[in-house]
Amino acid sequence: MYFKKTTYKLYFLLCFIFGFSIQSASSQMLIGKPTFSFTQVCASDGFNTYSTTFNFNPTSALEASNQFSVELSDPNGDFSNANTITTLYTSAPGEIMTSPTTVNFSFPETIAGENYALRIRSSAPNITSNASNTFAAYYKLHNSPFTINNMVPTVTFCAGGSYLLTIDNPGSGNNDSPLNYPSLSFKWYKETGPTTSIYVADGPSLSVVEAGTYFVETDYGSCSSNSFSNRVAVDVANSGQVQTSITASLGSVFCPVQGANTLSTSSGNSYKWYKNDIEIIGATSQSYDTTESGVYSVEVNYGGCSAIASIEIESQMFDAEINVDQENILEEDESLYVSISSTANSPEYSWYLNGVQISAMTQDSYDIDIAGNYKVVVTETDGCAASIDFYFKIIKDYDLFPDVDNIPNLISPNNDHINDTWVLPTKYISGTNTQITIYSNRGEIVYQTNEYLNSWPEEDLNLKSVNQVYYYVITTSNNEVKKGSITIIK
Structure with missing residues (x-):
């Protein structure tokens, strides 16, 4: 009995020492802060491969089932909320057993922020590294120029009012609108010089209240991109009339084979277009298409003020x-x-x-x-x-009453003046008291006369088939009868 109790005590002591040894070995393994060579992430469909390097020690602490993961924080570098942590990479069990190691991974399309961080996690033992240095990270879902204001380069609004500039969706032509990507955000700028500008507002539209030249860019933070708009010059009109401008899609001198030259002016409430000082009836839109030379003018009403613009267009089309x-x-x-x-x-x-x-x-x-x-x-x-x-x-020119020998059974009324009508021998035409009767294929009389002038059919027959057949009966004054068919070639 004493021996059995001693054995149990020894067994529990050995288990405790063994478990403590495992826990001690686990707690002694450390994973170093991950490092990387990039200073910022500007990922896109064309490039999205990045790498990080990390150390861990001792390697003997790793279990055979261990997996290393690379985790991404929220945009503020915070790992405290598990729902905002993104796993960028996970190794296969037992794949990584030596230190240091470098792994490759890609960023998700949803990244957009200036203070992301990485950390490394192992599964067996369950150890997490400290967070890396922070970095800016953006995925450029849209990376091509786009249009605002339907590419109209100048606009005018009345003093005391405003004008709304918007990103076109979809816009004209092949415009690739960034509004097709709801997760994107935008920043509007006002030019301060040929190569300088100032930030004015965020959003897909901008309510302009002061004159200037404006444009918008997709917000990729410190990453550069090609996702930017055309420039729009905004003018403020005082009471009375102010000068605005007209743009020509093909230039002031153009070749009409390229198509119509589209003349466009700034956005307003209503428009009147003129050619050589004469109003063009019906031309009341913001643009006007022409293929002709002339001096074109437009009067734009903005509601309380107006503007007039003119342009001389030369069409190189010959006469x-x-x-x-x-x-x-x-x-x-x-x-x-x-x-x-x-x-x-x-x-x-x-x-x-x-x-x-x-x-x-x-x-x-x-x-x-x-x-x-x-x-x-x-x-x-x-x-x-x-x-x-x-x-x-x-x-x-041909004889309406030629002396033909036979009664034709085929005609083609296509107005080519060749076999267009049913031309009979002269002994059956007007003046011979011959009765001409023509029947449809249903037996209905479609034509009858005693004074035939070689003129049937005198109107469109509304043919139902390609080669429609009619039937005739010719009865002379002495009761001689001729019968037959007439095929109409459509």
Whole structure:
């Protein structure tokens, strides 16, 4: 009995000493403060790989299952709230057994602050290092120029009022608006010189109350980026009229083949546009599109005050004329002399008949004796490199009552003056007291006359199929009867 009690006491003593030894070894392991070579973090989609180095001692204190983690504080360098700590890296069990060691990691897209810190944690034993030195860290979700005020560079508001500048979302063209990223914040600046500016406010918009040139940047703290806006010059108008400006999207001298030249002025309550001092009816928007030369003016009303601006626009488009009508009828043996005159530099001419280019015709004039639909393209090859198209038609005059031998069973009413109507032999037309009756494929009478003038169909038949069939009955004065079908080619 005495031996058994002594054995139990010895067993508990050994367990206590063993447990104390483990705890003592654990408490003696230390993890040094993590270090790194970067001074700030400016991460982006194009670069987000960073590293930190740390020491731990003794290495013998590590258990085989141990994992090291790199933890990120909140933006103020605080680790006291577990919900605001982010784990950037965790090693595999037993992966790191030597000291010092360096690990790589990436930052989350949500980082935005000037005082982040790192610390290292081990799992077995459960030890945490001191916090690292603090550093600024931002993830540049948006990193390209964007627009404000719809790219209108100048605005005016009445004295005593204000003007709201806003980031465009989405804006015009291919504008990449940072408002697509709700987590971002913005800082507005006012220029104080060609290369200097002062901070004025935060937010996606700015209520301007004094004249100046303003712009906004996405707030990435001490990190530089390409996420900034265009400049907008804001003027304050006193009572009466003040001078503002007009901008031209293609410049004051432009080539119309680029498209319309968009004239824009500052934002106001209402607008009136003028060309050569004559009001342009219906031009009451902030911008006006034109392809013509002239002196353009705009009157902008701001509510209690107004502004007037003018700009002279020169269109480099050449002038050209053709000497024939759009439709020309020729007698059987006649020809038509067609001539093009233009102010184009080094012009080239392309002629087309029924949509097919006539390779032999490259001059500015021709005698034409072939019926058809024509197009002439005049191209300026030196300067604006623009083109003007002319269209005209030549129709050969023909006998409305030709002496044909047979009754046709096929017509194509497409207004090309070739087989457009149902032309009968002269013994059946007007003056012969012959009755002409035409039926639809349903047996309905669609045409009937005793004075046929080779004119059917006289109007659009509203064909329901590509090749629609009609039926005819021709009854002469002596009761001779002819029957058959007519196919209409659509």
